[in-house]
Amino acid sequence: MQDVAKHAGVSSQTVSRVANGLQNVEESTKKRVQESMQALGYRPNKAARALRSGRFHNIGVAMFTLSSYGNMRMLDAVASAAADSGYSLTLVLVGKPTQHDVSDAFDRLLEHGVDGILIVIEAHLADAAVVELPAGLPLVVVDSVTRSDYPVVDNDQAGGARLATQHLLDLGHETVWHLAGPEPSYSATRRLDEWRSVLLHAGRTVPPVMHGDWSTAAGYRAGLELAARDDVTAVFAANDQMALGLLRAFHELGRDVPGDISVVGYDDMPEAESFWPPLTTVHQNFESVGQRSVQALLAEIEDGPGRTGTLVVPTRLVVRSSTAAPRAIAATG
Amino acid sequence: MQDVAKHAGVSSQTVSRVANGLQNVEESTKKRVQESMQALGYRPNKAARALRSGRFHNIGVAMFTLSSYGNMRMLDAVASAAADSGYSLTLVLVGKPTQHDVSDAFDRLLEHGVDGILIVIEAHLADAAVVELPAGLPLVVVDSVTRSDYPVVDNDQAGGARLATQHLLDLGHETVWHLAGPEPSYSATRRLDEWRSVLLHAGRTVPPVMHGDWSTAAGYRAGLELAARDDVTAVFAANDQMALGLLRAFHELGRDVPGDISVVGYDDMPEAESFWPPLTTVHQNFESVGQRSVQALLAEIEDGPGRTGTLVVPTRLVVRSSTAAPRAIAATG
């Protein structure tokens, strides 16, 4: 910076003013300084700037894994939104949902200079004093919640589950089976609860719940069990990957989809439209969730603590060929 | 830090020594300081540390998109490897493969304080003085290359393509069609070249090349075309998603896989084993590529410029049910 100042024949402070786009710099001076910056290949030093201003212009993202489609899309959206606001993004992956690993991730994030943290962890952090956060550090929770002391942004999990379940009932299925996500997942819990609630509300019997770990393998195993029964005509899987596993099991055992069994997924991953048959599923607007999360976090960072409520982003049902009326209805209707 | 020093009754420099785990601090003093740090909730200031030491302990990752399975896995591996070495990771997504966007991404990365950059961009940056990088900044190129002035780590694209093509020929197919990735992709080009080379070496005719954009939709379109011909018995798709699109098209048009047509993919995404039929595909070891990339980058950062060669990580073929001998052979054999 000194060099630039000397080169342009001004003080370093004027260079600083130009670099930060402040008002009161004469046009000619500004131009001269910019040329000098160009000529000398000047780049402001992030560390010094952060030291002086107390701002890193960097947000931290804590996630469990990138292996789930939803997380990946979320990260994509968050990265874009952050970049648009001039913030970079530091990613920390949390190994396991243990208290230790989560705390450790926060420590790493704090030590690495972030202005705020976006927590994208679907498990129940909820219950907890588990996660002890230094007060005053802006924080937004994504896709998980019961604590109301932080802003929360999320997809409308209950709404999506309701759409899926109701769609199957509307087609004439007597009831709907559910392949839920892992128990510690808050998203999984909410989808499960709403599925049950819709069935009860409609006065239907609630079949036993099956749990998977989101993987196709889990879906496959569940599919083998379901296919062995002859009273199963409709299944709602808590994500597309498990739904794919179901489809595979049904194919192998010769159960026709949707002729014998209708299947609905959740996520609308890009591959879902090319599954065989193309999968009816719940589309989540991850872009919107990512954008709004960043927006909320930056608001907290720049304007201090604000709203702490939950912001819910709507989901919608995408109907494809994996769902149809049950055979009995189709025949008589 | 001052506060901690006062609290522990030592100088700030001693606190610094404890914080950095240096040798010559008496055990009792060290313990006292650590207790004080605990008591006051002291956290070293990253910015000041970076300013003083010139090291950010942060590596930058430049990627095009997270939407491809490979990139996502790579990022996962890179994040873990970096964390293991005490580095955090700053992610910058490059919008489009234009020179402008790429340069812009580098600028952002440089301004945001990184010690080195990992470029995970599959397009031909190669040709270029396109990308003008400040000399002296450690850089490792992943999954793309022709420039030899930087270390490069990559999957064995050619090897994978060879395994896939040869597998189909070995099954008795007269020739193999190829649905390639987009032309600007270097990975796509290498798979394409090796496929052609294997066919030529075996003295087979080389069918016209089709290009897709990695998406299932592109695979579906290509599949509709291929299914319309009756001389197609084997297709090698440049990734699993396009292979999935092929499968869908073949299902819709009643072509049996692998009875009428065998299909091989590339990537071995977790879903591939649950496609219908389960997909024969080339497995890439993204974890290994990610780890070695970080390793190479950290070596450059900490020991200065070193090796500039290419490190190739082997791939392997995973045979599932989407490939079989062609019907003519199966009948006579």
Place this chain on the structure above:
DNA sequence: GCGGCTGATGTTCACGTAAACATCGGGACG
């Protein structure tokens, strides 16, 4: 017992920046 040596600890300083304050020159107005 004294010089010199070693290891623990304290003191000083600079890293690059931006805020706060100081200065300077020119125009408006009485």
Place this chain on the structure above:
DNA sequence: CGTCCCGATGTTTACGTGAACATCAGCCGC
């Protein structure tokens, strides 16, 4: 014509840390 004010620019300083150097106490060998 002098005063005041305002905008442009310069000067000073502190942010928190770690390297370099200074100091200081104890211990060894002669």
